[in-house]
Amino acid sequence: MYRIKTYNAISPKGLNRFSRDTYEVSSECSTPDAYLLRSHKLHGETIPGGLKAVARAGAGVNNIPVADYTKAGICVFNTPGANANAVKELVLAGLLLSSRDIVGGMNYSQSLTDMTDAAEMGALLEKEKKRFAGNELYGRTLGVVGLGAIGSMVAEMALAMGMNVVGFDPALSVEAAWRLPSQVERAENLPSLLSRSDYITLHVPALDVTRHMINADSLKSVKTGAVLLNFARDAIVDAHAVVASLDEKQLGKYVCDFPEPCLLGRADVLAMPHIGASTEEAEENCAIMAADQVKDYLENGNIRNSVNFPAINLPRAEGHRITFVNDNVSGVLGHVLSIFTDNHINVLDMMNKSRGDVAYNIIDVEQAPHPELLQAILQVEHVIAARFLD
DSSP: OEEEEEOOOOOOHTTTTSSSTTEESOOOOOOEEEEEEEOOOOOOOOTTTOOOEEEEESSOOOSSSSHHHHHTTTTOOOOOTHHHHHHHHHHHHHHHHHOOOOHHHHHHHHTTOOOOHHHHHHHHHHGGGGOOOOOOOOOOOOEOOOOOOHHHHHHHHHHHHTTTEEETTOOOOOOOOOOHOOOOOEEESSHHHHHHSSEEOOOOOOHHHTTTOOOOHHHHSTTTTTTEEEOSSSBBBBBBHHHHHHTSSSSSEEEEESSOGGGTTOOOOEOSSSSSSSSHHHHHHHHHHHHHHHHHHHHHHOOOOOSSOOOOOOOOOEEEEEEEEEETTTTTTHHHHHHHTTTTOOEEEEEEEEEEEEEEEEEEEOOOOOOHHHHHHHHHHHHHEEEEEE
């Protein structure tokens, strides 16, 4: 029986992926094999013995001390792309709200509570509507910073609306490049993108290298009057630098999903309460993906969408499966295989992958391994964790 400890409200469609005859799912579990969470912060919490995996039903993992879990041999998963459509649609809303004074117009209409004559109200609105005029998105240039699952969808959406799209992503993967529409122009660097774009939308993760990538220096390159949209992470943007740029009329508007005190009370800021992934569909997609990844890891040792372990998939066949995690140094796998040889255990299939300082191994053997074998593997220098998956 596997035990899953949940934090936050996880969609039932995700939790229902765990069969009740194999899994115990509870928010009160004291000896979990895996965590399933959304925004709960694990920093400072003791890591329980026996924990094997952590899955966040969302893209970012800044609420998880990934380095600590890696040292403990625990695989950390996220769900990139599961909420991409929800964020993409909110970016579209941000583009429309910033290009035309829709909010101002609606607020003005709602303020006319003293008027009782419809004809009189119609005449007044016709007279005042010019106060809320804006511009169309068609023909404007959108700069997309970060061209992963969300960024590529935003780029495709903008092209369909007749916008020109410029993209910049210094860490663009081959998979992401294949997803990207060919009409997206490539900017050589961030200043080049900022200077060419009427609208700039950010879709990069919150990492040390991306912290305050939009700052006082980078904002000097912004095209005068441009609109900056941030539906990625608050740490990517220096909010005080944005306020200064708005005050200087360099930046035209700021649309974000991360309100900060310095941004409030400004007509040139449209701040939303972190609702980018707050749709029923996105929460369901994230929960299902997270649950399926945890299941495959616990039952088969396969890894998909981990932020600290290598991607690996070895289909189950006959025999018995063993997995182990080790420091990525030479000689460890050979030492473990020699233990099998010494115990007359035949290896049927195996796969070894590494990622940075971590190596991960799946080995299928013919004979059922005895408990002493696992202890022998764990005693090999640089082995961090090991499991039998029968």
